Amino acid sequence: MRLWLYGMLLRLVTPAVFVWLWLRGKKDARYRQNWSERLALNSVDKKLQGCLVIHSVSVGETLAAKRLIEQLLHQKPEQKVVITCMTPTARALIHQHFGDSVSCRYWPIDTPGAVKRFVRKLKPRAVWIMETELWPQMLNHLSRAKIPVCLLNARLSGRSGRGYRRFHWLMKPVWKQLALVSVQNKETSRRMKILGVPRNRLFVDGNLKYDIELSGNDVDKARLWKQSCLERSVWLASSSHPGEHEVLIEAHKLIQEEQPDACLIIAPRHPEQFENVAELIQQSGLKLARRSEHNAIPKDCDVFLANSMGEMMLWGQLASVTFVGGSLIERGGHNPLEVIAAGSNVMSGLHVFNFPQVYAELSKVGAVRWVESAEEIKQAVSLLQQTAVMTTQHEAAKSVLQTHQGATLRIIKRALECTLTGSGMIKTEQSPQGLIRYDSDIIEKIEDKHFTTQYWQQQKAIAGNSTGRATVWFIQQGDLGLLLRHYYRGGLVGKINKDRFLREPAQRSRAIHEFDLLSKLRELGLPVPRPVAARMEKTAVFSYKADILVEVIPGAIDVYRLLREKQLSAELWQKLGGVIKQLHDTGVYHSDLNCHNLMLDDNDKAWIVDFDKCDFRESGDWKEANIQRLLRSLRKEKEKNATFYWKESRDWPELLTGYRR
Numbered sequence: 339m340r341l342w343l344y345g346m347l348l349r350l351v352t353p354a355v356f357v358w359l360w361l362r363g364k365k366d367a368r369y370r371q372n373w374s375e376r377l378a379l380n381s382v383d384k385k386l387q388g389c390l391v392i393h394s395v396s397v398g399e400t401l402a403a404k405r406l407i408e409q410l411l412h413q414k415p416e417q418k419v420v421i422t423c424m425t426p427t428a429r430a431l432i433h434q435h436f437g438d439s440v441s442c443r444y445w446p447i448d449t450p451g452a453v454k455r456f457v458r459k460l461k462p463r464a465v466w467i468m469e470t471e472l473w474p475q476m477l478n479h480l481s482r483a484k485i486p487v488c489l490l491n492a493r494l495s496g497r498s499g500r501g502y503r504r505f506h507w508l509m510k511p512v513w514k515q516l517a518l519v520s521v522q523n524k525e526t527s528r529r530m531k532i533l534g535v536p537r538n539r540l541f542v543d544g545n546l547k548y549d550i551e552l553s554g555n556d557v558d559k560a561r562l563w564k565q566s567c568l569e570r571s572v573w574l575a576s577s578s579h580p581g582e583h584e585v586l587i588e589a590h591k592l593i594q595e596e597q598p599d600a601c602l603i604i605a606p607r608h609p610e611q612f613e614n615v616a617e618l619i620q621q622s623g624l625k626l627a628r629r630s631e632h633n634a635i636p637k638d639c640d641v642f643l644a645n646s647m648g649e650m651m652l653w654g655q656l657a658s659v660t661f662v663g664g665s666l667i668e669r670g671g672h673n674p675l676e677v678i679a680a681g682s683n684v685m686s687g688l689h690v691f692n693f694p695q696v697y698a699e700l701s702k703v704g705a706v707r708w709v710e711s712a713e714e715i716k717q718a719v720s721l722l723q724q725t726a727v728m729t730t731q732h733e734a735a736k737s738v739l740q741t742h743q744g745a746t747l748r749i750i751k752r753a754l755e756c757t758l759t760g761s762g763m764i765k766t767e768q769s770p771q772g773l774i775r776y777d778s779d780i781i782e783k784i785e786d787k788h789f790t791t792q793y794w795q796q797q798k799a800i801a802g803n804s805t806g807r808a809t810v811w812f813i814q815q816g817d818l819g820l821l822l823r824h825y826y827r828g829g830l831v832g833k834i835n836k837d838r839f840l841r842e843p844a845q846r847s848r849a850i851h852e853f854d855l856l857s858k859l860r861e862l863g864l865p866v867p868r869p870v871a872a873r874m875e876k877t878a879v880f881s882y883k884a885d886i887l888v889e890v891i892p893g894a895i896d897v898y899r900l901l902r903e904k905q906l907s908a909e910l911w912q913k914l915g916g917v918i919k920q921l922h923d924t925g926v927y928h929s930d931l932n933c934h935n936l937m938l939d940d941n942d943k944a945w946i947v948d949f950d951k952c953d954f955r956e957s958g959d960w961k962e963a964n965i966q967r968l969l970r971s972l973r974k975e976k977e978k979n980a981t982f983y984w985k986e987s988r989d990w991p992e993l994l995t996g997y998r999r
Contacts, residue, residue, distance in 0.1 A: 340508055341478055345450045348475070352377075352447055365610035368426030375444040378455035384925035384954035386441055387461040388861035389418040390757070392468070393445055397607075397647075398673060399468040400428045402491060402546045404435055405746045411439055413750070416764060416775075416854065420460060427609055427647060434648045448473040457483055461924075463861050464517075464757035466490050470498065477512045486517035486757045490749055491546045492530070493522045495691065499529040510534055518756040520749050523695055541752060544745030547696070550679045552651060560655035566634035567656060571600040573719050574657035574682060576650055577607040577672040579664055582687075583615050586661065587622050589715035590641065596720065601635060603653050605644035607663060607672070612645040619643065654680025659722040661715060662686045674700065678735045683728055685709050685718045699742075705735035764857060772882065773844040775853050776871035780818065780889070789822065789873050789885040812890065819890030820870060825849060825883070825950070838881040847874040849884035852949050855926075856888070862924055865917055865945045867891055891947070893940035897933040898975060905983040908992040910942060915996025917944040922964070927955045931964050932971035965997070 356373065363370035374380040392407060394400040400423065410419065421432050422445040432442045446452035453475045465480055465487045472489070480487050494502075502509050513534040521527050522545040530540055573593075575586045583606070590602040606615050619626045619641045627639035629646045635656075636642075644653055654660060654677035665671040665687030673693060674684045685707040690697040700706040707718040722728050767774045767784060776784040787793040794800050794813050801814040813820040825848050826837050844850055853872035860866060868889040875883045897914065900906060914936055921928060928935070929951040937945040969990065976982050 341474060344474055344508055348447065348449045352449060355447060362610070366426060366608075368430075371426070372444060376447050376452070377449070378446040378452045378459065380443070382459040383441075384956070385858075386418055386420060387459075387924065387954075388463050388858045389420045389441070389460055391420045391422060391460065391462045391465045393422045393465065393471060394428065394432075394468040395424045395445070395471040396428045397425070397431055399423075399471070399491075400431050400435075401673070401676065403468050405549050406490070406546055406750055407436065407440070409746055409750050410754075411436075413754070416766070416857075417463075420462070431648050445471075445473075446476075448475040450475060450479075453479045457485070461862050464488065466753060466757070470494055472509070472512055474508055474512055477515045481515040487515065488518040488520070488753050488756055489516050490518075490520045490753060491522060491745070492519055492526060493545075494526045494529045495694070496529070497691075499533065502533055506533075518753060520752060522745075525695075543748040543752065544742055545696070546745050546749065547673050547675050548739055548742040549744070549746040550675055550739075552655075552679060552681075556651045556655070556680075560652055563634060563652065563656055566637070567601060569599070570635075570637075571597045571719075571723060572635075572657045573600070573602060574653050574660040574677065575602060575604045575663060576653065576660055576677060577663040578604060578615075578661075579607055579667060579669055580611065580614070581667040582663055583611075583618055585666060585712050586715070587618060587624065587641070589712035589719075590624065591622065592712060592716040593719055594640065601639065601642060603635075603642045603644055603657060605650060605653055609645070609647065612643065616643055616645075650676050651680045653677075654682040657682050658728060659683050659685060659719050661709070664692070665689045666710070671697070674706070675739060678705075678732075678739055681732065683707075683722045683731045684735065685715065685722070699738045700735060703734040703738060705731055705738060707731075768844075770876075772873065772875040773847075773850060774871060774873045775850055777869065780870050781887075784871055786873070786875075788871060788887065789824075791822065794822070813887075819892065821867075821888050821890050822885065823888075824885050837883055838877055839884065841876070841880045841882055844874050847882060847884055848950060849886045850874050852886055852952070855949050855952060859924070859926065859949075864920060864924060864926075865943060866949065867945070867947055888947075891937060891939055891945050894937040894945055895939075896947075897936040897938065900938060901933065901975070901982050901984050902979065903983070906938075906989065908989075910938060910944075911989050911992035912996030912999075913938075913942065913944045915993040916999060917946060918965070918968070918993075919997045919999070921946060922961045925954045925956070926952060927960050928952050928964060931968045933968070933975060934971075936968075965994075 359369045392403065394403045419440045421440050421442050423429050423432060424445055429442055432440070446456045457479055462485055465485060467487065467489050468491055470489070470492050477487060514536060516535065516539060519530055519535050519540045520543045521530060521540065524542055527540055527542050531537060578586060586602070586604060590600070593600045604615060606612060616626060616628070624640040625638060627636045627642050629642065629644045660677040660682040662672055662674045662677065662684055666689070668689050670692035671686060671690035674686065674696065678684060684700065684705065686697065687710060688708060697706060707722065709715045709718050722731065765776060765778050774784050781788060791800065791811055794811065799813045799815055801812040803809050803811050811822040813822060824837060826832060827835055839848060849872035853869040856866055856869040860868060870887040870889055872886045873884065877883055928946065928949070930948060935946060935948045937947060939945065972984055976984055
């Protein structure tokens with residue numbers, strides 16, 4: 339009832355949300371784009387199904403998650419990743435940092451319909467939420483779908499904790515639906531326990547924002563820019579807000595009274611403020627230059643407007659002193675650690691309730707200067723440009739940064755163990771001779787010999803074989819049954835060229851592609867065999883051979899063999915139709931759907947096997963063609979075999995009934 343009322347409320351306010359987006363679009367046209375994603379009405383590439391969704395609501399969360407996401411992509415290159423956000427600025431930052439290595443879209447409004455569409459289209463393997471962006475409808479739906487949700491790098495202030503307690507009637511179930519909660523500090527852990535997070539799912543792993551460092555690219559880029567301001571005194575105002583811009587401009591005019599060549603780099607927090615700030619600078623009489631028009635700081639400019647995103651590490655390297663915005667007004671401040679890592683000293687206003695622990699640590703060792711006015715900013719800039727003071731404060735700030743680093747590796751290890759243990763066991767071995775992908779949970783260390791019958795014969799593990807176009811071998815390794823299949827060419831080409839295929843990228847080669855497809859389908863919950871290992875072996879200059887090992891489905895017999903022995907019940911035919919529908923609903927085209935590739939196990943569960951040359955497809959008439967292919971195979975076997983317990987008028991309508999449910 340509580341969730342129903344909440345859902346009704348969200349439906350009622352949704353039109354107002356779009357009115358707000360439209361009004362915001364007057365200053366930033368991007369707010370009027372991609373509205374279909376806000377309601378999950380957009381189309382989704384089927385290949386993204388089974389992805390890991392990472393939700394970083396805005397710019398701050400995205401910057402904090404950058405190293406975590408980089409580590410994830412490095413450790414799990416085969417895992418599809420979708421990053422969601424709520425603002426166009428964060429969306430642009432995601433594209434800038436990660437390009438095509440991830441997919442990016444907006445998190446949907448928390449209405450029942452939008453949430454269901456989002457989950458149905460993506461079918462995520464898991465969801466990682468950065469900091470404390472919790473939406474009851476989404477959490478409830480993910481929980482019912484048995485999709486694990488991790489809350490990572492979580493922080494909860496006393497004020498936010500009290501706010502959640504006021505809505506305890508709505509939020510109480512949410513805390514218990516989280517599979518893992520990794521928090522920044524003990525205070526957040528204590529507040530989370532009070533709200534109802536189970537103790538065995540709650541861990542203090544530190545703050546991702548400390549795990550920031552300059553890349554080689556950052557250093558190289560800054561080296562070129564520094565040439566344009568070698569003789570100048572440069573200070574930076576980062577993430578500034580309305581109500582601060584005027585103070586910062588006034589402070590710079592005071593600084594120029596003593597240092598006429600001083601330059602202020604000002605980087606407003608939100609892009610829609612760029613033109614407003616430019617107008618304020620011009621009205622003040624100071625000479626303006628824009629980042630969008632220059633690749634160096636002009637010698638005659640007083641204020642350089644950084645009207646770009648994702649370059650704060652660059653500006654921090656150019657400036658000896660940085661004012662961190664959102665702190666002169668009651669906005670709560672922004673993360674100072676980025677500019678500290680870039681080598682700049684920090685000054686801040688007193689409103690830093692968004693980062694109380696960070697600023698407390700910095701203040702304790704004298705690594706931050708507190709300011710409240712233009713005059714105090716001018717004094718702090720002058721003081722911090724003295725070499726001895728500058729060095730002392732920066733060394734103190736660096737010590738704070740280094741003391742708290744390491745959260746990234748702790749968090750990603752815990753999150754992967756919690757949510758991606760299955761796909762996390764998939765490893766890849768690459769060599770000049772080819773590529774092998776395998777499940778290390780089954781075969782700890784893969785070798786080429788695992789793809790030869792000679793090896794398994796030496797192990798006395800061959801349990802039998804089956805012949806068709808080619809022989810497949812059944813292997814019994816302890817309690818585990820495996821099937822080894824070598825890929826052969828068919829048709830007239832196969833008479834000339836038995837088993838060599840035209841060279842193509844390893845990821846698209848026959849065995850590797852089938853392995854990846856089976857892995858994805860299992861993540862989506864489809865009844866298909868578990869892939870164990872696949873090999874692409876380079877042979878001649880332009881060719882390769884391929885092999886695959888898959889797990890044998892215990893107690894499963896193909897429909898062809900069953901029909902040679904007995905008639906199948908209407909219920910079983912409906913189950914077979916249902917599993918084909920499940921495959922088609924996922925958007926998977928089966929290139930050889932026939933009665934040999936449909937199976938029933940001891941518990942009458944239906945399975946589909948043999949996914950060579952299969953793939954995801956957009957909706958179309960291929961689904962009906964798939965069904966007709968199966969019908970032709972049944973008719974063919976009926977004609978060929980004297981004993982074959984299939985009657986089209988009786989059994990085929992039952993299969994279609996199961997398919998159309």
